[in-house]
Amino acid sequence: MSDAELVLRSTRVIxxxxxxxxxxxxxxGTITAVLPYDTEVPAGARLEDVGDxxxxxxxxxxxxxxxxxxxxxxxxxxxATRAAAAGGVTTLVDMPLNSLPPTTTVEHLRIKxxxxxxxxxxxxxxxxxxxxxxxxxxxxLHDAGVFGFKAFLSPSGVDEFPHLDQERLARSLAEIxxxxxxxxxxxxxxxxxxxxxxxxxxxxxxxLASRPRVAEDTAIxxxxxxxxxxxxxxxxxxxxxxxxxxxxRAARADGVRITVETCPHYLTLTAEEVPDxxxxxxxxxxxxxxxxxxxxxxxxxxxxxxxxVTDHSPSTxxxxxxxxxxxxxxxxxxxxxxxxxxxxxxxxxxTLEDVVRWMSARTAALVGLDARKGAIAPGRDADFAxxxxxxxxxxxxxxxxxxxxxxxxAGRTLRGVVKSTWLRGERIVADGEFTSPRGALLDRP
Numbered sequence: 001m002s003d004a005e006l007v008l009r010s011t012r013v014i015x016x017x018x019x020x021x022x023x024x025x026x027x028x029g030t031i032t033a034v035l036p037y038d039t040e041v042p043a044g045a046r047l048e049d050v051g052d053x054x055x056x057x058x059x060x061x062x063x064x065x066x067x068x069x070x071x072x073x074x075x076x077x078x079x080a081t082r083a084a085a086a087g088g089v090t091t092l093v094d095m096p097l098n099s100l101p102p103t104t105t106v107e108h109l110r111i112k113x114x115x116x117x118x119x120x121x122x123x124x125x126x127x128x129x130x131x132x133x134x135x136x137x138x139x140x141l142h143d144a145g146v147f148g149f150k151a152f153l154s155p156s157g158v159d160e161f162p163h164l165d166q167e168r169l170a171r172s173l174a175e176i177x178x179x180x181x182x183x184x185x186x187x188x189x190x191x192x193x194x195x196x197x198x199x200x201x202x203x204x205x206x207x208l209a210s211r212p213r214v215a216e217d218t219a220i221x222x223x224x225x226x227x228x229x230x231x232x233x234x235x236x237x238x239x240x241x242x243x244x245x246x247x248x249r250a251a252r253a254d255g256v257r258i259t260v261e262t263c264p265h266y267l268t269l270t271a272e273e274v275p276d277x278x279x280x281x282x283x284x285x286x287x288x289x290x291x292x293x294x295x296x297x298x299x300x301x302x303x304x305x306x307x308x309v310t311d312h313s314p315s316t317x318x319x320x321x322x323x324x325x326x327x328x329x330x331x332x333x334x335x336x337x338x339x340x341x342x343x344x345x346x347x348x349x350x351t352l353e354d355v356v357r358w359m360s361a362r363t364a365a366l367v368g369l370d371a372r373k374g375a376i377a378p379g380r381d382a383d384f385a386x387x388x389x390x391x392x393x394x395x396x397x398x399x400x401x402x403x404x405x406x407x408x409x410a411g412r413t414l415r416g417v418v419k420s421t422w423l424r425g426e427r428i429v430a431d432g433e434f435t436s437p438r439g440a441l442l443d444r445p
């Protein structure tokens with residue numbers, strides 16, 4: 001490592017081969033070597049020894065709603081990427097809604113990139129959107145560098161991003177499969193939702209009944225059938241219904257190219273504990289019962305669920321009314337995702353290596369960034385989170401970096417304190433102090 005500019009040393013470094021004491025050499029923002037802990041530091045290199053804190057690869061969150069431009073009062077690139085950095089996330093991929101305009105044409109992508117360019121504290125990529133009327137725009141967006149295409153099978157909640165019916169899903173998926181792209185899907189069946197009881201009001205039990213598991217299960221079954229027919233690559237977003245897991249396992253066994261994510265809130269929060277009127281817990285699909293959550297954890301452990309992402313979807317506080325029918329549905333968890341998942345994972349016997357696999361390695365692979373991100377290994381970007389895994393803290397919304405400090409985790413005690421976050425060998429946050437934005441805008445490889 002004679003050319004190293006930085007040597008980051010710890011007694012616990014999580015590498016693809018396991019956790020070990022190591023010295024990580026960095027040059028020009030790239031990891032050049034992972035060496036024994038006591039390797040001599042070359043002259044001219046800066047040594048950063050973090051002792052017994054764990055060094056893990058920066059998290060890659062592939063499901064974030066930044067909402068900028070157009071709904072920047074909900075969130076923005078400056079605030080979202082600060083929250084991400086504070087939580088050990090070094091790469092995010094922004095959803096094509098709820099910004100105005102949505103990322104559904106090349107021109108709209110250009111607008112979003114221009115807004116993000118000088119505000120990103122971490123690296124940022126972009127999803128495109130698949131709408132009923134933009135099939136002609138999908139290939140140009142792919143060529144312009146989006147990582148894939150988001151579609152809703154039920155109403156999205158915003159008028160400018162309508163959902164796809166089955167005919168238009170088939171049309172869009174055929175187009176995307178034709179150029180080898182990826183379709184990522186909010187899978188709830190609108191007919192099943194329409195048939196469910198719709199009471200409104202503050203009772204969480206009523207809201208849960210209005211978004212039944214069968215709506216997810218039916219939509220996922222239809223998506224699997226389309227993907228099988230077209231040999232298309234598809235990804236199920238924010239899975240909450242454990243009843244869909246047998247369908248997914250069977251599809252994979254048949255060779256269907258399907259991947260699946262779930263979210264920290266489905267793994268750490270349960271329907272039984274949601275207070276009536278507490279719409280900071282509202283999301284779609286909803287947080288379900290503890291028994292359902294146990295099955296999601298089993299599916300993570302056996303690989304049926306590939307990865308964990310936040311679906312960070314904030315809004316202004318006034319939209320979080322006490323009526324679950326009309327309140328905005330979205331949970332803000334970007335800054336807390338690592339700690340929340342680690343707290344629950346350790347209680348179930350999982351390791352930090354498991355968390356890194358779910359929240360960094362597999363998310364990087366999902367979007368084709370695994371040659372650069374997702375592991376501490378030579379040739380990868382020098383993106384790190386330094387974590388004190390045994391330290392705990394109580395979530396105070398005032399300490400959060402996202403724009404509207406509403407959170408379902410308020411008052412919870414979590415394990416795992418992020419001490420510092422590094423982007424391409426530069427420390428971008430430590431002990432609550434941030435550098436100026438240094439993030440890059442990423443294209444699909």
